[in-house]
Amino acid sequence: MFMSTPSSRIAVIGLGYVGLPLAVAIARHFPTIGFDIDQGRVAELHKGLDRTGEVETARLRASTMRLSAKADDIAGQDVYIVTVPTPVDSGNYPDLKPVLSACRTVGRAMKNGAVVVFESTVYPGVTEDICGPELEKYSGLKCGTDFFLGYSPERINPGDREHTVDRITKVIAGQTPEVTALLARIYGSVTTGGVFPAASIRVAEAAKVIENAQRDINIAFINEITMIFQKLGISVYDVLDASSTKWNFLNFKPGLVGGHCIGVDPFYLAQCAQDNGHHPEIILSGRRINDGMGEWIAERVSAQLSGPSRILVLGLTFKENVPDLRNSKVVDVIRALRARGHSVDVHDPFADPAEAEHEYSETLMPSLDGAAGYDCLLGAVPHQPYVAFSGESFTTLVRPDGLVADVKGMWRGMDIPQSLRLWRL
Structure with a gap:
């Protein structure tokens, strides 16, 4: 079988x-080709523009990587690494269509002896039981004999400049010990964080899917106690300040759980559990709490207002200081406020207006210039420009006796003008 050398050719599927x-x-x-079916995305990358903000223009332009949107260009590579998304459908069931589409593309392109590695988050068994047969079907090759499988779960955290792919520990697993050794050489050359060989591909798949499910459950607990403390007139942030002085307290924060991973991966684990005859009570309970947080916030904010009001929502992306709009739960807040009769404007300096319109039918304000007189200012995402607000920013945007709703605690410690009312978690 193929063994890694400095001349080994690698194709990364999904950019x-x-x-x-x-x-x-x-x-x-290694000689590398980056492939994506989105021709517009590839054209932007050719110009040195990464709309995700993960790779700087200078580094992108300096890279020796080839870029292509043509499937013929990835034919005959030695290693294929699949990094396409794994979303859920409208019923929160795993949607494997992107992975299966990638399998068809790779299957038609790969040669005898190829290794296909998946980084996409899946439940245990998908790589070997679903992807393997799909690759066989479109390649005419035999899995485990003519080509081999591997798995190395992605651990990208959008906007995180510390835990980058060249610094984190990479979990790896191959269909055979030789494939695992191959992945150790490839990923070991990329990251200073080292590699961890998992006991099997299924174990590696399981490890990935519980990483985000664990975070989801912990945040759900904090969101639930936030609801409890609101009834008691206590700020959860004040409680967390006190509790976090204990050495082993897990200092999770409340909020809207969106993004492509934490708000999605638990459903993959839940589906796997149900397929195997187990009802996952804690996992699904956590999902229900977190998915209901947008509605709850809208209800609490609306209760502070007298009748239909003009509301300005600051932030639409799923987290601060990134353009990532995937699975944003701020949208839930906006829709729930409108359902209660309020007029809502939205501003986000990081989000792509065209993407916001396409994904959520939201028209973003081009700037805050001239914005004034709102009944309520709702801080949904702690982007740095919002965190840096001054007292004058609030009095300009909000009418006297208007409401400042601080969902993320970004204005804690700031003296909000006395002419305004403040609500926070």
């Missing part, structure tokens, strides 16, 4: 938040 940084890192050590 989003995960694939692009990985492809750029691998290209420093």
